[in-house]
Amino acid sequence: MAALCVLLAVIVSARMTSKSEVILGGVQGGYLTIENSIFTDPEASEETVSADDELDWPDIDINETQYSLIRDDPDHMLTSSYEPETSKLSEYNAYFSVDAIDYLEDFISLINDEGYKVVIGSAYVNWAWQNKRFNGLWWQYYEYGYNGVKVDKDTAVELARKSVMFPGTSEHQLGLAVDIFEKGKNDSAVAKANTEFYKFLNENCAEYGFIQRFPTKKMLLTGWDEPWHYRYVGEEAAKFIMENGLCLEEFYAHYVEDFYV
Numbered sequence: 001m002a003a004l005c006v007l008l009a010v011i012v013s014a015r016m017t018s019k020s021e022v023i024l025g026g027v028q029g030g031y032l033t034i035e036n037s038i039f040t041d042p043e044a045s046e047e048t049v050s051a052d053d054e055l056d057w058p059d060i061d062i063n064e065t066q067y068s069l070i071r072d073d074p075d076h077m078l079t080s081s082y083e084p085e086t087s088k089l090s091e092y093n094a095y096f097s098v099d100a101i102d103y104l105e106d107f108i109s110l111i112n113d114e115g116y117k118v119v120i121g122s123a124y125v126n127w128a129w130q131n132k133r134f135n136g137l138w139w140q141y142y143e144y145g146y147n148g149v150k151v152d153k154d155t156a157v158e159l160a161r162k163s164v165m166f167p168g169t170s171e172h173q174l175g176l177a178v179d180i181f182e183k184g185k186n187d188s189a190v191a192k193a194n195t196e197f198y199k200f201l202n203e204n205c206a207e208y209g210f211i212q213r214f215p216t217k218k219m220l221l222t223g224w225d226e227p228w229h230y231r232y233v234g235e236e237a238a239k240f241i242m243e244n245g246l247c248l249e250e251f252y253a254h255y256v257e258d259f260y261v
């Protein structure tokens, strides 16, 4: 266990300082190379080489909005002026892209019909609101210290960047991402332990065009561990991604040359 922790620490620190090549792993095998080592999917069921050539990849235009890869990287950020057309969910005080809201309504109905009470966390979040949240957090670290230690402004901003998405790097701004919780279980630690709920969502989300965007096992590629965050990419891509155990970065890397995380 200690050795594993050391390895993870090395990988995580390498991730922060250098770009890493995405190699497709999917359900099986390694999916990320860093300094000549391959990080292996901890849930791999058997050892295989890259499945890239063996898969029947959808014939899509990766530049369409529904596939947009938004992340904390200058090449994949949204500007403050990006505002999708949204409308309000019927039963919740939350907004979603008009292109996908019907699919989200149907997905939520299915989950409720299964006997769960759905709570919607964030859905569409505009740039200004994300900016306000982010500024509030770094200012708090700067003003009151981080874990009791006084930090300078740059450090406060870097620390805030690790827990709240920097303005323009949240795909909630696309209007295609939604945080889904079971009622009473929306604290992050409780939600992470609510595996039965998310198993049900993962088994059914692709039918409605959604993927689980930040699964724990793909954290080194995505940078986030948020099982509650679902993203609309359309049914064809969603089925392909979920059935093959991919994350959006792996999917994206197939279509875009020289893509690194």
Ligand SMILES: [Zn+2]
Residues within 6 Å of the ligand: 122, 172, 177, 178, 179, 226, 228, 229, 230
């Ligand atoms: Zn989210």
